[in-house]
Amino acid sequence: MAKRTRRRVDQPATTTTDPDAPSPRQPCPCGSGRRYKNCHGSANASAPFVARTFEGLPGECDWIALREIVPAATAAITLRSDGDRSVQVCSLLPMAAPALVRPDGTVWLGLQVQHNFGDVSRDLAAVLEHALETEPGSTVQAVEDPGPGRRMQDLVDPDAGFDVQVHDGFDFWIADVDDPSGEVAASLQAANDAAAPTARLTSVDAAYWTQMGDRRYLRWVLPHTENTLLDALARLHAAGDDRLGDGTRLIGSFRAHGVLVPVWELEGDVGPEALEDPADAFSGRLAEALDDSSTLSSAERSARAGLANRQLTIR
Incomplete structure (x- = not known):
């Protein structure tokens, strides 16, 4: 009988939306501890890793700065579909909250957060969409991978500006609060103590x-x-x-x-x-x-x- 040969069946190549994504055997940049090919580089990943996640937004480089290097700063953004809704991007919110809906309905969107599911723009957009449907006076949390969906580039008016205001500390958190709670006050003090002058x-x-x-x-x-x-x-x-x-x-x-x-x-x-x-x-x-x-x-x-x-x- 002729010898039967075993034919190798190749696995589908992993895909990514970004040429700067890591190689398959490197740790996944999302911080999961797994290799990229078994995490956001997997063909079954809910959303691939995106390196240049803020590209196309007004003020891309300032978005990066507020996300990574600026302690206390804010910038107002204008939405495509609801330009009258007040939304403010903040470098950091109390207790690193993803978003707050202020009593007047203004949405504060936090950039420095503890979660990263591979596409920061998608993460932020999911939180913002949730916040826009949340009652005033509420904190919005992100606890799971939002999966594919709209990104900040889909929500933000590309013709609007991104005017960054750098603050000496985080007192803007409680500028309209007469008597902040002990938890917020403690978070404010800790944040101010850690903030480098910028x-x-x-x-x-x-x-x-x-x-x-x-x-x-x-x-x-x-x-x-x-x-x-x-x-x-x-x-x-x-x-x-x-x-x-x-x-x-x-x-x-x-x-x-x-x-x-x-x-x-x-x-x-x-x-x-x-x-x-x-x-x-x-x-x-x-x-x-x-x-x-x-x-x-x-x-x-x-x-x-x-x-x-x-x-x-x-x-």
């Missing part, structure tokens, strides 16, 4: 000065693709043009939601006002470097390797 530059978009202990930094969320931006930063670094004035140096960057966030360390007592003109000038130099498509020199390649090695990914 300011948003006005001369450029999505650049945030902060003080951590006795050190100061500027973290600038930039919308360009990673490889293009690294090339441009390498050109500037090799030419000595990557500083934001005296007493500043580019120390690295981190990845967040599909983009890079370069970080400058600031010496002494450099404040946000001193960075306005240098940041504006740097923006012009960066634009020129981004337009340069020539091959990197050996010095530029070395600078690029150094920048790439000083990166941290946050999800």
